[in-house]
Amino acid sequence: MAILTAKKVTKRFGGLEALGKIDLEVKEQGIHSIIGPNGAGKTTFFNCVTGFYTSEEGEIFLENRNITGLSPDRVTHLGVARTYQNIRLFQNMTVVENILVGMHPLLKSNLLGAILHDPRTMKEEHEAVEEAKRLLQFVGLTGKGDLMAKNLPYGQQRRLEIARALASKPHLLLLDEPTAGMNPSETQEMMNFIRHLRDELGITILLIEHQMRVVMGISELITVLDFGVKIAEGTPDEIQKDARVIEAYLGRGAASGLANKVLQ
C-alpha cells in the first residue's frame, strides 16, 4: 500500500519542463530516496507534493486522497511535513517556539482563548510545551530550548528543523538533503536518526540526497531523476548497476567499473 502516489506529474516553468510525467509510489513506512544530478527536478517534485507548486498535469494522492492543487497549509494538515535544503528556521524565535509553530495543525486555540486564557487553552499550551521538550530530547537539543534559533550551531539547526517537522506528527516526512554540509560522523549519526524515525515513530521517509553513501546505505527504494524525467527506479543494488544512471552521473562511455566505484 502506497502512502503517496504521483501520477504523471508535470511542472513547467515557461518553456522549461522541470518535471515531465513523473510517476512515483512511496510505500508506507518505507525509506525512499530521490536522487539525480543538480537541476534534475528533485526539489521541484517536493514543492509539488507540498502544494507550493501546482502541477500542470497529473495528480498526487496522499493515502488515497487527491491532494493536487491543495494549498501548502492544507497539505500539512493532512500529514505531510518537510525540511529544506538550505535550513529555514524561524531565526528570531526561540527553539521551543519553532517547535510550537510546527505543532500548529494539532493545536486548536483561537483568538478569544488566547486573550481569556480559558482552562482549555492553558491546558493545551502546557501540553504543547511539554511535548516540545520531549521532541527536544528526541533530537538531542535538551537545554537549548530558550536560545534563539539563529544562535544554534549548524548541525543543531538541522536537527531543530527536523524536530519542527516532526512536531505536526506527520505520516510522511520529506527531507531535502538532510546531511548537506555534514562531516562523515555527523552524516552517520543522521542516517541512524532517520532510520530511528521510521522504526520508532513509523513515519514514512521520502528524501533527497546527494551523498551516495547515505542513499545506498539507508534507502529501500531509489528513484533517479534526470532533466525532470524518471530514468530509473529500484533497490540500491539495482540502481548501482543501472546503465542509464551511470550515464546520467558520469556521462556516456564512462567505464562501468569507475562508475560503480563512485556510486559506492
Next chain:
Amino acid sequence: MLRKSSIWIEAIRSGLIGGAIALLLCLIGIVVALDHKMIISGVISMGQILVFAPVLIFASTTARRSATKTAYTLLLGAVAGLSSGAILTALIFLGQVINLRAMFINASPDLYKLLTFGLPVGAGIPLLLAVAAITGLLGAAVLLPPARVRRTLSQAVLWTALIGLLRDLIMTVIQTWGPAALLVRWMYAASGLTLLGAIFLLALIGGVAYWRYGRSKQTRVNKQSPKQKRWARWGSLAVLALIMILLPHILGIFFSDILDNVGLYILMGLGLNIVVGFAGLLDLGYVAFFAIGAYTMGVLTSPELAATPLTYWQALPFSLGVAVLSGFVLGLPVLKMRGDYLAIVTLGFGEIVRLLVLSDWLRPWLGGTQGIQHIAHPIIGPLDFGSQQMLYYVILAGIVITTFIATRLKDSRLGRSWMALREDEDVAKAMGINHVTTKLLAFMSGAFFAGLGGTLFAAKLSSAYPQSFQLLVSINVVSLIIIGGMGSIPGVIVGGLVLMGLPEILREFAEYRYLVYGALLVAMMLLRPEGLLPEARRRLELHEEKELAPVEEPQPALKNPGGRR
C-alpha cells in the same frame, strides 16, 4: 594601534567633524533659538551646550583610540577641540567679511555674539578657541579616572542638565508640595537652574551615583526569596498604578492634554505593533483606521449629522466594528504583497481615506473640510469624562486593556503564527499556517486598537477634521515603534513617551522637532537598531530563575562546504 603621526591627523580630523556638526547646528538656527533656554542661569544655555556637545563627543572618541591614558591623551583631546574651534572661528571671520545671511538666514549677529561670548571679535575669538580646546581636553579627561568616578561624573552632569532642561515641568508639578516647593524655587532661576542649585544637584546626584556604583541591582535581587520578590513586584505595581491614577492632578490641565496625546499615540503604537512588530506587515496607512474610528464616532453621535445621536458608549461598538471591517477590506487586496509593495499600497489606502473624508462628494455625510463638531464623549453615570484630565482615565484604561490583549496574543498560537509569517512566509505556510486568516487577523486587530484610539481622539476634541489624519500620523506611529523596539510592548510605551512626550514638554524644540526626529532615527539605526527596549522572547523550556546556558557561537564555516547548494 595607530602610528603616532597618524593619531594626530586622526585627532584633527575628528575635531573638524565635531566642528562641522556644531557649525551645522549653528546655521540651521537651533543654537540661537535655544540660547534663551538656560540650563544654569547666566552660566550656560542649551544653545551653548548644542555647540560644544559635538566638540566634546568627538574629542572624547578620538582620545579613546589612543593606547596610553596620560597627559598625551589630554593633549589629543585639546587638539581635537582646537580644530573644532577653528571651524567656528572660520565662520565668524567669514561672517565679518561677507554677508552670509544672504544664503544662511541664521548666520545672524546673535549667533556671532553667542559664539564670541558677547565680547568683541578680537577678544571673543581667542576665548572661543580656548573654550573649545578646554572642552576637548575635558572630553579626553573623562577617560582618565577609574570607572566609578567616570560614571559618577557622567550621571551627575547628565541628570543635572536634564533637570535644568525640564524646569517648567518640574516647577508645575512640585510648586504645591510645601517644603519641596521651597527647595525647587531656590534651585531654579527664571530660566534653568541657579548656580547654587546646579552645584547642589551635581553634588547630590554625584553622591548617590557614587554610593550606588558596585551595589548592582542583580546582587540585591538575588538575595531576596521568591516570596519577597513577588511582594516587591506587586508593591511596585501598586505604586505605579497610584502614580498613574494621580498623574493628571499632579500635572495640571496643560500637561494632562499632552499626556492624552501621548496616550493616544501609545494606544495606536500598541495596535500597529501587532501588524508591524508581530506579523511583520509594514503598514504606512495606519492613520486610516484611526480616522475611521473617529469619523464613525462622529457620524453616529454628532447631532449635526445623526438623526438620533447615540452616546459614546452606544456608538463605540459600531465604531470598532467599522474599523475592524476596514482592516479586513484593506487586508484582502494586500494578502500577497510583502515589504515595500505592501508599504506603498497601505500608504495609498491611508491617503484614500483622508481624501474621502475631505471630499465634497461625501460632504453631506462626513462634513468635508468643516469636519464634524459636537462629538460625544464618554459618560458613566455621574462621571463625565469630557475634560482632558478625566479623559486621561479612559485612555489609560484603553492602554491597559490593549497591553493586556497584545501581551496575551503575543505568546499564543496566533502570536506565534504571526511571528512565523514575519520570519519566513513560505515555511510558515508549510507549517500549516493559513496565511490568509492569520494576516487578516493581524490587520483587523491593529485596526481595532487604532479605531479605539480614533474614538477617544474624537471625544477629546469633540470634533474630527480631515487635517488631523495626515500621513505624518502613520509615520509617527511607525517611528515610535522603531525607536522603542519592534515587537516589544514596553518598547512601544517608552517609544511613545520619548518621541511624543519629550517634544511636547520641550516646546523650544518644537520648531526643530522633525530634525531631531530624523537625527534620532538615524542614530538609533546606527547605534541600537533593536530599539530602546528590544523584544524579549519568553523562556519556555527553563523557568525564569534558572540561568541560560551560554550561547554557542554559530559556525558559519560549516555552511555550504565545498560550495554545494
